[in-house]
Amino acid sequence: GHSRPRRLFPRVSTRFPREAMQTRVSVSRAPAVTSRVGAQPERILRQHAWAARTVKSASSAAFSITTRRGPVVCRASSSSPGPIRSLFNLEDIAKPFISAKDTLNEGIASFYDESSGLWEDVWGEHMHHGYYPGGAPRDDHVQAQVDMIERSLEWAGLEATESSSSSSVRIDRILDVGCGIGGSSRHMARRWPGCVTRGITLSPVQAERANELAREQGLENRSTFQVADALNQPFDDSSFDLVWSMESGEHMPDKGKFVNELARVCAPGGRILIVTWCHRILREGEKTLPEDELQLLDRICEGYYLPRWCSVAEYARLCADEGLVDVRTADWSEQVSPFWRAVIRTALTWRGFLGLLRAGPATVRGGLVMPLMHEGLRRGTIRFNLITATKPLS
Ligand code: SAH
Numbered sequence: 001g002h003s004r005p006r007r008l009f010p011r012v013s014t015r016f017p018r019e020a021m022q023t024r025v026s027v028s029r030a031p032a033v034t035s036r037v038g039a040q041p042e043r044i045l046r047q048h049a050w051a052a053r054t055v056k057s058a059s060s061a062a063f064s065i066t067t068r069r070g071p072v073v074c075r076a077s078s079s080s081p082g083p084i085r086s087l088f089n090l091e092d093i094a095k096p097f098i099s100a101k102d103t104l105n106e107g108i109a110s111f112y113d114e115s116s117g118l119w120e121d122v123w124g125e126h127m128h129h130g131y132y133p134g135g136a137p138r139d140d141h142v143q144a145q146v147d148m149i150e151r152s153l154e155w156a157g158l159e160a161t162e163s164s165s166s167s168s169v170r171i172d173r174i175l176d177v178g179c180g181i182g183g184s185s186r187h188m189a190r191r192w193p194g195c196v197t198r199g200i201t202l203s204p205v206q207a208e209r210a211n212e213l214a215r216e217q218g219l220e221n222r223s224t225f226q227v228a229d230a231l232n233q234p235f236d237d238s239s240f241d242l243v244w245s246m247e248s249g250e251h252m253p254d255k256g257k258f259v260n261e262l263a264r265v266c267a268p269g270g271r272i273l274i275v276t277w278c279h280r281i282l283r284e285g286e287k288t289l290p291e292d293e294l295q296l297l298d299r300i301c302e303g304y305y306l307p308r309w310c311s312v313a314e315y316a317r318l319c320a321d322e323g324l325v326d327v328r329t330a331d332w333s334e335q336v337s338p339f340w341r342a343v344i345r346t347a348l349t350w351r352g353f354l355g356l357l358r359a360g361p362a363t364v365r366g367g368l369v370m371p372l373m374h375e376g377l378r379r380g381t382i383r384f385n386l387i388t389a390t391k392p393l394s
């Protein structure tokens with residue numbers, strides 16, 4: 001099988017000292033906290049900090065969390081009666097143990113480990129927006145998702161490549177960066193019967209399921225999937241004719257490194273196609289987005305394990321910086337606008353609702369963020385963008 005990514009906090013147990021218990025620490029949270037620590041250290045630590053802040057009417061409270069590297073003792077105290085101000089920040093204490101990258105990638109991996117089964121049950125094998133021409137609602141959402149793949153290929157000028165005459169690109173080797181459970185890869189494997197696809201994801205559960213579906217669909221000889229980081233790919237330079245990233249770029253903490261890796265593994269003459277969430281292009285005179293728009297994006301980042309957002313203009317610049325040519329971009333925000341309403345509707349069915357609860361806390365949090373995606377697209381803060389570029393022959 002696939003090896004799981006390294007867990008920094010494999011087992012953490014919480015011990016609230018008696019002193020703390022007597023001061024009404026929210027002990028009921030402790031078991032829930034304990035069970036989740038292995039997956040999301042940063043978030044759990046935040047919850048511990050929260051629990052400590054709920055300590056009331058006492059002069060001091062302390063608890064420790066035990067990590068494999070030893071116990072971390074935490075204290076809160078106050079000189080006057082009333083709510084205790086937290087004198088520590090657990091995240092600061094934990095910083096030496098966690099690098100930012102591990103935290104984000106671990107969060108992404110456990111989020112998709114936890115939620116992919118539910119998504120597949122309700123929506124199927126594609127984990128991306130559907131394409132709704134002109135923004136008009138349609139009911140065949142899964143077909144809309146397949147259309148998104150087809151329309152993207154068409155927009156990039158790749159749809160006619162099977163005849164080989166109308167395009168200079170031959171698609172024999174495809175890389176699916178951030179492959180989910182492999183829906184795009186298998187679709188393209190069927191579309192180009194000669195091609196071989198490789199997919200990478202941070203989630204071991206997704207990689208395993210993607211390979212299983214490839215076996216079920218008789219594609220295991222041409223479509224394979226593995227756990228790997230898009231920012232540090234296990235592939236040689238110039239290995240692929242099409243480097244495809246469908247809605248994974250938003251997870252990448254270093255967009256420059258991301259584009260650099262896509263360009264590195266792309267063969268000369270090959271194509272890169274990124275379909276991703278961006279924030280709007282800044283207006284003239286704007287240095288950043290205004291605070292309210294940033295706050296909306298921040299809340300979405302928490303729910304979906306996303307780092308800082310960028311605009312499509314930044315992607316285009318990064319492609320040019322890499323020496324890529326024929327860089328083109330598009331904005332399909334209108335074409336995806338009905339999508340989130342449909343997702344929310346499925347989450348509000350009993351099946352969807354119970355599914356969210358059963359899947360786990362990260363999935364529930366993801367569910368709570370759905371309306372914000374709808375809101376962000378409606379307000380124009382969030383854009384649904386495409387970027388394509390060619391790696392020059394020399
Ligand atoms: N492209 C798929 C899945 C989109 S969901 C589809 O359209 O169905 C986002 C995917 O990006 C997840 O599979 C997640 O594991 C992956 N991902 C996020 N950050 C990644 C990284 N640094 N390296 C590899 N995969 C990553």
